Amino acid sequence: MSQPQLTNQPLAITSSDRLLQEMQRAIVEGDIAAGSKMSEQELARRFNVSRAPVREALARLERCHLVERIPNAGVRVVTLSPEGLLSLYQLREELEGLACRLAAEQMADSEIAELQQLLEQHLSTQRVKEGESYYQEAGDVDFHYRIIQGSKNPYLINMLCNELYYLVRMYRVQMGMIGPRVSRAFDEHRAILQAIANRDGELADLLMRRHIAASKTNIERQLLQERK
C-alpha cells in the first residue's frame, strides 16, 4: 500500500534526483513557503552539494510548476490562488477524461481486473481505518495513476503524472484538503472503473470529469471557508 511510483527512475540515483525529491516534498508540504525566493547558494549549503545539482533540480521543479524562474533573477516558489486552482482543474478534467476514454479502449482485461481488486482492497482498508485520511489519499492517487497509465499515451502520462501531479497535491495539502468525501469518492471510482470494464469510454470520460469537478468544488468550498 505504498505510495505509487510516479517517476521512471525508481529511486534517487544521482545527487539532483535526491534534491528534487526533497524539495518537491518540502514545497508541496509547505516546509518551503509558497512565494518565497530560493537562492541557489543557500540551497547548495543547506544540502551540502554544489550549485550544479541544485540548478538541475530547480529546472525540474520548474517543469512541474512548483517554482517560477526569471532569467538572471532566480527562482521563487509558486503562489497558490483560486484562479490557479481553477485553471489547473480545468485541465485535469479534460486530460483525465481523455485518459478514461483511452483506457476504456487500451487497458488489458487483466489490468482492469487487477485494478478492481485493488479498489476493493482499498475500500476494506479504509473501513478499518475510518477517517485516516492518508490511506484515502494514497488510494486515490493510486487509482488515478493506474487509469492514466492505462491510456497508453506517453505524452498524456507525462503531463498528468510528472508535470501536474505535484502541483495538484500542493493545493490539496496546503489547503488541508485530504479530507472526507471518502466513501463517495470510492463509489465514484467504482463507477468509473465499471464503465471502463464495459469498454464504455464515453461514460467513463463523463464520470471522471464529474468526479474531478466534485473534488474541485470541494477544495473551493474549503478555500472560501478559510477566508470568511
Next chain:
Amino acid sequence: MSQPQLTNQPLAITSSDRLLQEMQRAIVEGDIAAGSKMSEQELARRFNVSRAPVREALARLERCHLVERIPNAGVRVVTLSPEGLLSLYQLREELEGLACRLAAEQMADSEIAELQQLLEQHLSTQRVKEGESYYQEAGDVDFHYRIIQGSKNPYLINMLCNELYYLVRMYRVQMGMIGPRVSRAFDEHRAILQAIANRDGELADLLMRRHIAASKTNIERQLLQERK
C-alpha cells in the same frame, strides 16, 4: 507577418537561450537526425561554449519532447512514429478544443476583432502567393497561437505553446507536410472564430477538434503514401 513569438523571452539573452533556439531549429528541420545521439562535449565544441549551457539547453529540449534523456547515458533525439503522431494529436484535439471553449468565454471583443482582421489579411496574402506554403504555416500557427492565448489558462498555454508545439512542427516538417489544404483550413479557421465571436464555446470546441483531426488524417495519409 513574421513568425509569432511563442516564448516569453523575446530574444536570446543568455548563452543557453541561443543554443536552445539553434538546436530546436536543427532538430525540427532535421539537420540533427531523428534518433541520433547528442554528445554534450561535441555540442560544446560545435557551438564554442562550455558544457554547462549545453546541459541547460538539453534539459529544455527534453521539456518540449524533442530529446530523451537517460541518466548517465546521455540524450538522443526522439524518433518519429505513427503511434507517436497519434498520441500527440489525441492530446492536441483535446487541449485545443478546451482552448476554444475557454476562449469563447474569456477573449475580449477587441481580441476577437483583431483576430478576424488578421485572418482576412492572411487570406488575401495567401491568394496572392498561391501555393507558397510558408505563409500558410505561419498563418496557421498564428491563428492557433492566438486562440490558445485567448483561453487565459496559463497551464494550457504553456503545454501547447512551449511543450508540444515544436514536436508538432517536427512531425509536419519532417513528413513534408506543410502542404495544400490551404483554402479549406482557412474556411475552418473562419468558422471556429465565428463560433467564438458568437460566444458558442461548445461549437468552437467541436469545430477545432474536427479541424485538428482533419490535419491528422492528412499527415497520416502522407505517411502511408511514403511507405507504399
Next chain:
DNA sequence: GGCTCATTAATTGTCGACACTTTTTGTGAT
C-alpha cells in the same frame, strides 16, 4: 524627507577540471 544616481554587495550564468559511470576495445579461453 523623498528621489536620483553611482557604488557596492549578492546572485546567477559560464567555465575548466576531476570523479564516477557506461560503453567500447582488446585479450584470452572454450
Next chain:
DNA sequence: ATCACAAAAAGTGTCGACAATTAATGAGCC
C-alpha cells in the same frame, strides 16, 4: 569463430572559481 571477461576510452555528474548581471546600499540633490 564465438563468447566471457578485463582494461581502456569516452561520456556524464559534480565541484570550485570567475565573469556578467541584478538587487541592495548609500551619497548627493531637490
